[in-house]
Amino acid sequence: MKSRAIVLLSGGLDSATSAAIALEEGYELIALSFRYGQRHSRELSASIDLVKALNISEHFILDVNLSLWGGSALTDDQIAIPTEGVDPSIIAITYVPGRNTVFISLALSLAEAKDAQAIFLGINAVDYSGYPDCRPEYLKAFEQLANLSSKVGLEGRAPRLIAPLLTLSKTDIVKKAIELGIPIEKTWSCYQGGSKPCGLCDSCRIRDKALIEAGYPQLASVYQ
Numbered sequence: 001m002k003s004r005a006i007v008l009l010s011g012g013l014d015s016a017t018s019a020a021i022a023l024e025e026g027y028e029l030i031a032l033s034f035r036y037g038q039r040h041s042r043e044l045s046a047s048i049d050l051v052k053a054l055n056i057s058e059h060f061i062l063d064v065n066l067s068l069w070g071g072s073a074l075t076d077d078q079i080a081i082p083t084e085g086v087d088p089s090i091i092a093i094t095y096v097p098g099r100n101t102v103f104i105s106l107a108l109s110l111a112e113a114k115d116a117q118a119i120f121l122g123i124n125a126v127d128y129s130g131y132p133d134c135r136p137e138y139l140k141a142f143e144q145l146a147n148l149s150s151k152v153g154l155e156g157r158a159p160r161l162i163a164p165l166l167t168l169s170k171t172d173i174v175k176k177a178i179e180l181g182i183p184i185e186k187t188w189s190c191y192q193g194g195s196k197p198c199g200l201c202d203s204c205r206i207r208d209k210a211l212i213e214a215g216y217p218q219l220a221s222v223y224q
Contacts, residue, residue, distance in 0.1 A: 002028040005118040006111045006159070008103055009033050009059075011046030012189040013182070013207060014122035014165055017173055019054055020180035021164045022120045030114055031059040032107055036099065037067025037075045040193025049186045060110065064102060072096040074191060081191050083200035091130045092202055094191060100133035104142055104161070111159040112150050121163045124173070139163055170210035184211075184219050197221035 005027040007019040022029055033047040044061065051059045070076035073093045082093060100123065107119045123134040132138065143161050147153040165173050177184055189207045190197035197204050199221035208220040 002026060003118070004028045004030065004114060004116040005120055005162075006030050006032055006107050006114070006116050007056075007120040008107055008122065009047045009050060010122065011043035011048075011050060011187060012122065012203075013177060013184060013187045014124055014173060014189075015047075016050050016054075016122075016182050016187050017177045017180065018120045018122040018164055019050070019056070020177070020182055022118070022162075023054060024180060027118065027120075029054075029056045029058075029120075030110065030116065031056045032103075032110055033059065033061045034103060034106075035061060035063045035065075036096070036102075037065040039074060039077060039081075039191070042190070042193045043188045046186060046188035050183075053183050053186055062106060064106070066096060066099060066102070069097075081198075081201050083198070085205060086202045088130065091132065094202060095131050098133075100131075100138075101142075108146055108150065108159065112152050116159055117157075118160045118162050121161060122165060123163050124165045124168065124170070126167060126169050136166060139166070170206055171213040174210045174214040174216065178214070178216065184216070190221070 005022050007022055007029050009015045009019055009031040031051050033044060067075040072095060073079040073081050074096050111119055125135050139161055146158045150158060152158050189203045191201040191203050192198040204221050211220040
């Protein structure tokens with residue numbers, strides 16, 4: 001019998017690649033996505049397309065409306081999406097307070113209910129916008145919480161938190177996605193909605209740079 005894993009699937013390139021790695025390692029996957037009050041539903045549509053493309057049989061989409069209190073350009077349409085480029089000296093206004101903590105907590109609940117042995121995350125500590133909840137020390141602390149906070153943890157069976165992209169560059173992530181057959185054109189990383197990526201937000205800039213460096217400029221928004 002296959003081991004089971006939960007994958008947090010946003011619809012972006014990183015989470016799709018994380019899911020494909022889990023499948024390559026032989027896990028039976030359950031996808032978990034969130035309608036968290038983000039500015040657009042384009043990434044959720046992408047997650048549904050990816051579930052079909054990757055032949056994942058079970059997909060949960062939960063409503064957790066973090067826009068009720070705002071605090072981020074991704075959940076508050078009164079805050080402009082930054083388009084001037086990544087500033088590594090600050091935590092970007094696109095950081096959503098507590099988002100990964102909320103998402104992983106719900107993934108732990110689902111994993112325990114479904115007897116899953118692992119949770120796959122697409123978080124990355126190299127090419128990112130300074131988010132505090134994308135760091136190795138954050139992941140390590142949450143694993144300790146998983147061991148303490150659940151019945152399966154007390155029984156020594158807490159699901160592992162696996163972030164296979166944690167220390168990869170974005171360029172290496174693109175190469176891995178291509179290697180695993182991810183339909184990159186079906187993923188969505190742009191902070192804006194619309195029919196095409198904006199090419200100006202931090203996420204688009206990081207993604208486009210990686211696609212060009214990896215040798216796939218035709219997939220970058222600047223060439224679409």
